[in-house]
Amino acid sequence: MPSRRLSVVATRRLPDRVEARLAELFDLHRGPADRPMRREELSEAMRVADVLIPNLRDRIDQALLGQAGENLRLIANFGAGVDHIDVATARQRGILVSNTPDVVTDDTADMTIALILALLRRIPEGLAQMQSEDWEGWSPDAMLGARVAGKRLGILGMGRIGQAVARRAAAFGMQVHYHNRRRLREETEAQLKARYWESLDQMVARMDVISINCPHTPSTYHLMNARRLKLMKPEAVIVNTSRGEVIDQNALTRMLRAKEVAGAGLDVLNFESDGNPRLRELPNVVLLPHMGSATREGRVEMGEKVLINIKTFADGHRPPDLVLPGMY
Known part of the structure; x- marks a missing residue:
């Protein structure tokens, strides 16, 4: 049978x-x-x-x-x-x-770069302006963003996705830095042109862009907590395409409202919840509905x-x- x-x-x-x-x-x-x-x-x-x-x-x-x-x-x-x-x-x-x-490696890495570009070049703000009735035309000082080339990118989590982000970032002329629970082999670092930081605090304090690419585990829960977020430069931005729980979302919201952090690109929120509703009101935040692998x-x-x-x-x-x- x-x-x-x-x-x-x-x-x-x-x-x-x-x-x-x-x-x-x-x-x-x-x-x-x-x-x-x-x-x-x-x-x-x-x-x-x-x-x-x-x-x-x-x-x-x-x-x-x-x-x-x-x-x-x-x-x-x-x-x-x-x-x-x-x-x-x-x-x-x-x-x-x-x-x-x-x-999902390449798709998520693509979305990470898209969020970095969206934040630094203020793409969502420009789109909103063009869709409104208030646009008054081009001017030399309108919608000034930041140049991507030369910016320091700090990658938190250098697994498959983190390394794919590093390769893409290098093509845009960004300086690649990373923190990982284990340092990569020297030849891999050389290929990626990436600098390792044993201290996450020291890396966070020196970066222009932070990219979260580590998994959510008990040890990474709120790894970017209020204390660590306060180490970021006021002009820096943070991007998360991993899991929302890695960032203390309420602390990040407070800092974004106070302009202590320049911007955030979030494809993930706390366990796919709606997150802090105040995030939706902020012009310096790009929120996506977990589209990284979509x-x-x-x-x-x-x-x-x-x-x-x-x-x-x-x-x-x-x-x-x-x-x-x-x-x-």
Whole structure:
């Protein structure tokens, strides 16, 4: 007799070609609507599924994992970040966790550079002016921004995305600096033309632009806290395409309002919340709805990674993108 098809539950809609292939191979179910699952819906999915495909909006904590059914053996996350999943508890309960690394690197690095350009060259302000009825025409001192070339860029987190940002920044003539929990090899530093700072405080105090590219972990929560934000030069800007929790958002808002920091480009907020509503009112802030990895190509590649992880698991092998506690 043929073996039972795995029951796979996707909490949100996936790219059509990925869903079609999953439906061919497995017993695929999707959430009741294309919106984040409510907690009770997520709990029910974990009770009936062999494999769960969540995303960053699904907080899978110890309590939910305690309600998981005996058949749940793989959480194949649609996304690289896994800070919304209690990986250690899942592992203790015999549930594997996989993710989709690498595929979002270039897209997120592109968005980081886009935010830097938007802030330094005041692109959103110029757009708003052109869309209003108040534009009085060009003048020599109108909409003066800052030249990108020559600016000091301090990258916090020099993994795949941080290094991709460094390569792009160098092409714009920026000076690349970085802080990382581990220093890169000398040859990698030379290739990137990047200077390492062991002290994050010292780096922050000297940069024109700070880019957050580290994952959200207990050790990076509010790594850019009020004290550290106050070290930034008043004319400096900060960009975050990683996770909102790395920055103390309320402290940043206060400093932006007081013009103690020149600007912020935020593609992420605290766990995808609406964030501090005062941020929306500030002209020196560019807010985006987590668009860093939002390309058609990237979403398909993410879905294909999910598919490969599930198929490999179904064949009795270790998923190629297995996440272990402490990896991120």
